[in-house]
Amino acid sequence: MSSDIRFTDFKSDKQPTWCPGCGDFGTMNGMMKALAETGNDPDNTFIVAGIGCSGKIGTYMHSYALHGVHGRALPVGIGVKMANPDLEVMVSGGDGDGYSIGAGHFIHACRRNVDMSYVVMDNRIYGLTKGQASPTSREDFETATTPDGPNQPPVNPKALALASGATFIAQTFSSNSQRHAEIVQEAIEHDGFGFVNVYSPCVTFNDVDTYDYFRDTIEDLDETDHDRHDREQAKDKILEGDKEYMGVLYQDENSVPFEEREGVEGSMAEIPDGAPEGAMDLVREFY
Amino acid sequence: MPDDLNWAIGGEAGDGIDSTGKIFAQALSRAGRHVFTSKDFASRIRGGYTASKIRTSVDRVESVVDRLDILIALTERTVHENEDELHEDSVVIYDGERSTMQDVEVPHGATALEVPLKRLAEDAGGAIMLNVVALGAACEVTNFPIENLDESLQKRFGDKGEAIVENNKQAARKGQEYVREEYDHEFPYDVETTDEDYVLLNGDEAIGMGAIAAGCRFYAGYPITPATDVMEYLTGRIDQFGGKVVQAEDELSAINMALGAARAGARSMTATSGPGIDLMTETFGLVATSETPLVICDVMRSGPSTGMPTKQEQGDLNMTLYGGHGEIPRFVVAPTTISECFWKTIEAFNLAEKYQTPVFLVSDLAMAVTEQTFSPDTFDMDEVEIDRGKVVDENDIDAWLDEKGRFQAHFPAADGVSPRAFPGTTDGAHMTTGLEHDELGRRTEDTEVRVEQVDKRNRKVETAKEQEEFDYREFGDPEADTLVISWGSNEGAMREGMEFLDQEGIDVRFISVPYIFPRPDLTEEVQAAETTIVVECNATGQFADVIEHDVLQRVERINKYTGVRFDADELAAEVKATIADATSTQEVQAE
Ligand SMILES: Cc1ncc(C[n+]2csc(CCOP(=O)(O)OP(=O)(O)O)c2C)c(N)n1
Ligand code: SF4
Numbered sequence: 025m026s027s028d029i030r031f032t033d034f035k036s037d038k039q040p041t042w043c044p045g046c047g048d049f050g051t052m053n054g055m056m057k058a059l060a061e062t063g064n065d066p067d068n069t070f071i072v073a074g075i076g077c078s079g080k081i082g083t084y085m086h087s088y089a090l091h092g093v094h095g096r097a098l099p100v101g102i103g104v105k106m107a108n109p110d111l112e113v114m115v116s117g118g119d120g121d122g123y124s125i126g127a128g129h130f131i132h133a134c135r136r137n138v139d140m141s142y143v144v145m146d147n148r149i150y151g152l153t154k155g156q157a158s159p160t161s162r163e164d165f166e167t168a169t170t171p172d173g174p175n176q177p178p179v180n181p182k183a184l185a186l187a188s189g190a191t192f193i194a195q196t197f198s199s200n201s202q203r204h205a206e207i208v209q210e211a212i213e214h215d216g217f218g219f220v221n222v223y224s225p226c227v228t229f230n231d232v233d234t235y236d237y238f239r240d241t242i243e244d245l246d247e248t249d250h251d252r253h254d255r256e257q258a259k260d261k262i263l264e265g266d267k268e269y270m271g272v273l274y275q276d277e278n279s280v281p282f283e284e285r286e287g288v289e290g291s292m293a294e295i296p297d298g299a300p301e302g303a304m305d306l307v308r309e310f311y
Numbered sequence: 312m313p314d315d316l317n318w319a320i321g322g323e324a325g326d327g328i329d330s331t332g333k334i335f336a337q338a339l340s341r342a343g344r345h346v347f348t349s350k351d352f353a354s355r356i357r358g359g360y361t362a363s364k365i366r367t368s369v370d371r372v373e374s375v376v377d378r379l380d381i382l383i384a385l386t387e388r389t390v391h392e393n394e395d396e397l398h399e400d401s402v403v404i405y406d407g408e409r410s411t412m413q414d415v416e417v418p419h420g421a422t423a424l425e426v427p428l429k430r431l432a433e434d435a436g437g438a439i440m441l442n443v444v445a446l447g448a449a450c451e452v453t454n455f456p457i458e459n460l461d462e463s464l465q466k467r468f469g470d471k472g473e474a475i476v477e478n479n480k481q482a483a484r485k486g487q488e489y490v491r492e493e494y495d496h497e498f499p500y501d502v503e504t505t506d507e508d509y510v511l512l513n514g515d516e517a518i519g520m521g522a523i524a525a526g527c528r529f530y531a532g533y534p535i536t537p538a539t540d541v542m543e544y545l546t547g548r549i550d551q552f553g554g555k556v557v558q559a560e561d562e563l564s565a566i567n568m569a570l571g572a573a574r575a576g577a578r579s580m581t582a583t584s585g586p587g588i589d590l591m592t593e594t595f596g597l598v599a600t601s602e603t604p605l606v607i608c609d610v611m612r613s614g615p616s617t618g619m620p621t622k623q624e625q626g627d628l629n630m631t632l633y634g635g636h637g638e639i640p641r642f643v644v645a646p647t648t649i650s651e652c653f654w655k656t657i658e659a660f661n662l663a664e665k666y667q668t669p670v671f672l673v674s675d676l677a678m679a680v681t682e683q684t685f686s687p688d689t690f691d692m693d694e695v696e697i698d699r700g701k702v703v704d705e706n707d708i709d710a711w712l713d714e715k716g717r718f719q720a721h722f723p724a725a726d727g728v729s730p731r732a733f734p735g736t737t738d739g740a741h742m743t744t745g746l747e748h749d750e751l752g753r754r755t756e757d758t759e760v761r762v763e764q765v766d767k768r769n770r771k772v773e774t775a776k777e778q779e780e781f782d783y784r785e786f787g788d789p790e791a792d793t794l795v796i797s798w799g800s801n802e803g804a805m806r807e808g809m810e811f812l813d814q815e816g817i818d819v820r821f822i823s824v825p826y827i828f829p830r831p832d833l834t835e836e837v838q839a840a841e842t843t844i845v846v847e848c849n850a851t852g853q854f855a856d857v858i859e860h861d862v863l864q865r866v867e868r869i870n871k872y873t874g875v876r877f878d879a880d881e882l883a884a885e886v887k888a889t890i891a892d893a894t895s896t897q898e899v900q901a902e
Binding site: 066067069083090091101102110291302307 | 523593
């Protein structure tokens with residue numbers, strides 16, 4: 025690991041094909057900054073991405089990376105980290121990817137608490153399939169497949185995370201690049217599952233949850249007296265109706281990562297040329 | 312026919328049938344006798360008929376037969392369920408003092424041996440030991456030295472304390488004495504012991520043991536019958552070798568975790584059964600396109616849907632061979648014996664890593680729940696060889712960097728196999744994806760690159776065909792007119808069935824095939840035979856279909872899909888009938 029790593033080292037030579045103005049540009053830049061700031065380099069970093077415009081992130085970044093199937097990025101990240109805890113693992117994807125098809129994995133990743141970060145680009149729409157309702161879309165948000173709106177309340181991912189035992193829950197806004205990068209950095213540094221929901225506007229298909237909307241509504245928790253270590257306060261903030269927050273909503277100070285609790289030490293990549301020492305004892309057990 | 316003894320205990324689920332069978336099987340094995348067990352169980356935890364059967368001989372036994380010599384009947388139903396297998400020398404042991412057993416009629420002139428199991432168990436310290444009383448009675452009937460039971464009782468109850476072990480030994484002796492004193496009957500059984508040392512294990516355990524031997528370090532799975540034993544075996548044991556088992560939230564997660572671990576460089580595996588394979592199929596294509604080595608074990612049970620979860624079937628062949636959208640290069644390896652479960656698991660890991668491809672390791676319920684004795688050197692760990700394929704490190708990675716210094720993880724090598732750099736390797740950072748990609752792993756829709764990458768991935772199979780031996784095992788007379796082909800656990804029943812056929816003067820050549828894809832080309836063998844019969848536990852003959860496809864010739868089929876495995880005499884009779892049918896049709900056609 026070299027100390028003179030800059031965030032541009034995490035950029036691949038592939039030009040993003042995101043629409044000009046897409047929130048995902050800012051989200052990605054913040055992720056790269058946070059990785060560099062935390063002393064990582066591309067050769068010790070593993071990025072797992074989901075499917076969607078957001079999921080393309082692994083392609084535009086430079087590291088060890090896997091762009092998987094829709095909704096299953098989290099378990100891949102868990103497998104990578106379990107097999108080699110020395111790697112920095114970051115998982116990323118969209119709100120559809122994470123809270124719809126992948127919702128089951130999300131809940132269990134929160135409670136499993138593997139030491140990795142999960143950055144969700146929440147644009148409250150399905151971007152890549154050209155504008156259908158996502159699980160975070162508003163109840164009355166009209167799309168081609170929901171002409172009268174989804175007619176059901178949006179998922180509250182932070183509440184889901186808190187209820188599932190997540191040990192780090194934060195929210196950022198991709199346009200506020202400085203704060204976004206800082207908070208992702210905190211998620212990386214957190215000992216356990218660092219979950220960050222990023223408001224990352226889709227300029228093409230979502231004309232409700234726009235940059236202006238977030239800029240006008242968002243409240244920075246740093247400017248309030250919110251105590252991130254107080255679960256009750258976090259719960260109240262998270263369940264508050266129409267408010268949009270930026271900052272760390274909750275962090276469990278006593279978090280111990282799953283792999284540590286399970287006693288996983290070091291990489292599993294090295295194995296002997298033959299059966300491991302003592303393997304014959306396995307046979308003797310069957311006497 | 313080996314001079315064998317067939318023993319069974321039957322009752323309701325929850326009656327301790329399984330553990331009683333296990334105690335007796337271990338006692339026999341420790342006494343230097345070969346053992347082959349089978350189970351008949353319903354898909355419920357309490358209630359429902361359950362039986363544990365043991366066939367034992369001083370010679371090797373490879374299958375079940377439809378004959379019972381000693382039956383311990385804990386319920387009346389047990390007698391009815393096994394009626395057809397009893398004969399005039401059979402002995403049925405049951406508790407005649409139980410109200411539900413008063414009217415038991417033991418058929419076919421078999422001996423009804425009433426032993427007050429419950430009362431004697433209470434005398435020894437508790438009614439719960441009534442099964443052990445029955446074991447003691449069975450020892451007396453079969454003239455099997457009861458001391459052999461002691462060690463397996465120790466093994467089973469040791470962690471409950473010495474007092475419990477002692478009580479159980481007493482219980483067994485009470486059963487023995489009761490028979491000795493109350494029946495001055497000469498039983499025609501004399502179960503010999505030998506000095507041989509055997510180990511006793513089932514197919515799932517053999518797969519788990521093979522995985523550890525092969526250096527598997529990560530296992531993620533979701534419980535499902537009959538694959539759970541693989542996971543249970545690995546749990547705790549794999550940790551001693553630096554590995555970990557993770558119980559995932561579902562099969563989608565399990566295979567993705569296993570994929571992640573494999574990409575991090577660990578030898579990695581998941582195991583499941585039919586319904587789980589369906590769920591895993593989504594990621595199966597990603598495993599192949601990302602060129603990740605992964606062993607996916609399918610312990611087949613009866614399907615489709617949730618089917619009959621505790622019953623035998625070999626219905627997933629097509630699924631493993633063709634499952635997944637698009638075209639996916641893969642290996643499908645199907646062990647045919649319990650010892651092969653061990654060795655083929657090791658081979659599966661080597662194939663996966665040498666060719667960076669998913670490998671289906673296909674077993675079946677009959678093999679998973681059967682325990683069989685082996686000489687310990689059957690699993691000689693010194694024979695295990697590990698081949699990790701083209702792994703590059705800091706020292707040789709330069710050869711695989713492009714002009715801009717980027718690692719070409721999907722380089723279209725002539726043999727179809729690209730270099731592999733584990734994460735953490737300097738200069739190895741690279742992307743991979745389930746999208747079509749170029750040599751750098753970057754998404755592409757370029758027509759030439761698409762064709763190049765598809766060809767490259769498919770070329771692995773061609774290379775493997777040149778480098779590996781996808782062979783078969785052969786038994787019987789290579790010149791025989793009749794060729795029988797089977798896959799999976801039917802091998803044992805067929806091998807023993809051949810002895811019955813031999814007694815009837817019927818010669819067969821028998822080929823047992825442990826490779827579904829790539830598989831041996833059997834064209835010459837089929838052409839040399841007058842009649843070819845493919846034996847399998849499914850309704851449509853999935854393996855017969857692929858053989859017909861390969862050799863462009865019709866074959867006869869024996870299919871069993873009752874949920875119960877073939878037994879040796881039954882299979883022999885079916886083979887005989889099929890030959891007769893086929894010969895008469897051939898004659899009609901010749902006229
Ligand atoms: C199994 C499966 N179902 C459906 C799709 C089609 N699909 C691709 S992206 C996507 C939605 C992505 O939405 P989101 O995660 O919000 O990401 P965004 O594009 O908005 O960044 C869908 C449904 C797929 N690729 N795989
Ligand atoms: S469609 Fe929306 S989410 Fe996708 S790239 Fe364009 S702006 Fe971004």
